[in-house]
Amino acid sequence: MLTCLAFMLTVSLTELPSLATEVEAEARALTVQTEVTPALLAGIEDFSGDAERLSVALRQAGVEQDLPCIFHGIAEDARERSAALQAADTAEEREAAFVSLRVLLDDAILIAPMAAGAAADLAAEQQMASR
Numbered sequence: 001m002l003t004c005l006a007f008m009l010t011v012s013l014t015e016l017p018s019l020a021t022e023v024e025a026e027a028r029a030l031t032v033q034t035e036v037t038p039a040l041l042a043g044i045e046d047f048s049g050d051a052e053r054l055s056v057a058l059r060q061a062g063v064e065q066d067l068p069c070i071f072h073g074i075a076e077d078a079r080e081r082s083a084a085l086q087a088a089d090t091a092e093e094r095e096a097a098f099v100s101l102r103v104l105l106d107d108a109i110l111i112a113p114m115a116a117g118a119a120a121d122l123a124a125e126q127q128m129a130s131r
Helices: 002-009 013-031 038-061 067-087 091-129
Strands: none
Touching: 013 038, 013 091, 038 067, 038 091, 067 091
């Protein structure tokens, strides 16, 4: 089962920048949400999955910065924020959960371009080394 999961998470080095861009775009789309809906919760789940794929891909590619750990944490935190939104019983609790989610999403928006850049740099290094 773990082999199947690892296969599903595998992303090539050349695909990493587009995955990072996708994570950033998903985060941007989620930041404008103001109501807890099934679509929002599904969007958070998709974002979390893509952030985890990015984490695994960065690690597998050999990106030595903290980026793999950061995106793993973002994936986990997104699931926690989703649970907090679902558990919120009052308007104040929902607002606090949305603020917490937006802070996390803002971090992803800022860091995703760094992941794309690190992957592009690594690909360029590998290409130069193969010449």
